Amino acid sequence: MKLYFCGSIKGGRDDQALYADIIRELKRHGKVLTEHVGSENLTADGERGISCKEIFSRDMSWIDEADAVVAEVTTPSLGVGFELGAADARSLPVLCLFRPDGGGAKAVHDD
16 A cells, blocks of 8 residues: 655644654555654755655656655645545545644654
8 A cells, every 4th residue: 555644844844753654564564655854854844856846746756656644734835725625526535634632752662
């Protein structure tokens, strides 16, 4: 199974460690096409060395390739919203994860 994970990048990186934990868990169930979203090297400035147009084309290709989309939506993000709209337009199954308290990122542990 190919999974597209999305979480805030330019909207804020406070949940980066949580994203990394979610991605590790998702990798137990399939190939995560967007592992870079959890990287501590990725900042709120976005990806370096690649244009916005190239990022858009790449991400839409990954969504076309994906079997399902998982999104952490606690931090508002226009990009994540767009990706969810693209997934919906392709009738992909989508799982949105949200912390009702809106903060205090907690790591996912496999105990």
